[in-house]
Amino acid sequence: MTVYKSLALASYDEFEFAVNDAFEKKHPFSFVRLGDGEGALLDFDEKCSIEDIEYLSEHVGKKATIEQLSALKHNLLAAIDNTNIVGIRNDVLGVSFNENLLHQNDEQLFLNEFKQAFTLRATELDICYSDARRIAKLYKAIKHNAYSQQKLCTQWIPFDYFLSGALTNLLERAGEIGVVTARQNIPDKLRKALNIKVVEHITPDKSARQVGTFIPHYPKHFNRIKNEINVKYPGMPYLVAAGLIGKGYCAEIQRQGGIALDIGALIDCWDGRYSRPKVIESKFNVKKTLMGKKKLPEELKMTTENAERLRELFRNTRN
Numbered sequence: 001m002t003v004y005k006s007l008a009l010a011s012y013d014e015f016e017f018a019v020n021d022a023f024e025k026k027h028p029f030s031f032v033r034l035g036d037g038e039g040a041l042l043d044f045d046e047k048c049s050i051e052d053i054e055y056l057s058e059h060v061g062k063k064a065t066i067e068q069l070s071a072l073k074h075n076l077l078a079a080i081d082n083t084n085i086v087g088i089r090n091d092v093l094g095v096s097f098n099e100n101l102l103h104q105n106d107e108q109l110f111l112n113e114f115k116q117a118f119t120l121r122a123t124e125l126d127i128c129y130s131d132a133r134r135i136a137k138l139y140k141a142i143k144h145n146a147y148s149q150q151k152l153c154t155q156w157i158p159f160d161y162f163l164s165g166a167l168t169n170l171l172e173r174a175g176e177i178g179v180v181t182a183r184q185n186i187p188d189k190l191r192k193a194l195n196i197k198v199v200e201h202i203t204p205d206k207s208a209r210q211v212g213t214f215i216p217h218y219p220k221h222f223n224r225i226k227n228e229i230n231v232k233y234p235g236m237p238y239l240v241a242a243g244l245i246g247k248g249y250c251a252e253i254q255r256q257g258g259i260a261l262d263i264g265a266l267i268d269c270w271d272g273r274y275s276r277p278k279v280i281e282s283k284f285n286v287k288k289t290l291m292g293k294k295k296l297p298e299e300l301k302m303t304t305e306n307a308e309r310l311r312e313l314f315r316n317t318r319n
Helices: 012-025 036-042 050-060 066-082 099-103 107-117 129-143 157-163 166-174 186-194 206-211 220-228 243-255 266-270 277-283 304-318
Strands: 029-034 085-088 151-154 176-181 197-202 237-241 259-262
Touching: 012 029, 012 151, 012 157, 012 166, 012 259, 029 036, 029 066, 029 129, 029 243, 036 050, 036 066, 036 129, 036 243, 050 066, 050 129, 050 243, 066 243, 099 107, 099 129, 107 129, 157 166, 157 266, 166 176, 166 186, 166 237, 166 304, 176 186, 176 243, 186 197, 186 266, 186 304, 220 243, 237 243, 237 266, 243 259
Parallel strands: 029 085, 029 259, 085 151, 176 197, 176 237, 237 259
Antiparallel strands: none
16 A cells, blocks of 8 residues: 655645735736546546546536547646646545555445545545545545645635635736636626626536536537637636636636636535535535525625625735
8 A cells, every 4th residue: 555745735824825926926827626526537548437437528528539538638737737726635635545446346345445544524424436436536646746836725725715805805906807617697796796897708517417408518618718718917817617627727827827716616606506515514504494405605605795794804804
């Protein structure tokens, strides 16, 4: 069993300082997050199982080719190599796990060994085999990459960045920002709540596969949107929420001199969507309606009222 050195995570204060410093100095900057989906892609090769290919095809389409998935992996690796800060799951660091278990078919054995090795959130203790396997793949990818050029931080730091008021402050100081997302309501919500200009790039919605209207994001729409991205001034912030494929947008924004922030599911929350229940329930006290339906915490929504509360919070903490 291979044990790799523990990598230290940057603190929230270090993350906030790095983003603000890039903005003030008008330097290019990129923050990308790596989750279990990225783990699956980073471990992709021609020997992958049908299950692995089917999962990755959710992002590309049923007609995805090995060449397309290989190109997508290359784009992800290039984005990671050039980024400033990489957000990862805390629970894949300091772990000792036999990665050879990824190549056998005993699901129960794998889950038993996985749960002993990884310290999971309370909301993930009943994790299924497929999800656990992708997390193990992320562990494997990080173990074999020194990430000597990048800082590491928790994958879910965008929530802390927003809740501190610092993200709102950054966007309002910028005055004009870019957004890459499938959530069509978000640009207007940002314009209304923050009174800023928003350049929008709307991507196909991966979740639309659930209602039978899935449009493959990659490669056609990826190439179109990538070519449409136009960083208007050095240090222009771009908010990106486009899954595995979005890391390529972050790389292009950074290349053009902008600040790319891969904030993922935070944008779903801004839109009132309860899309990451395990994460939300591990960080917040979630209430239920009279009908038993879980309610998204109000402080996670992008509204005029919440923006005002965050402005005041930011001012008070800085004073």
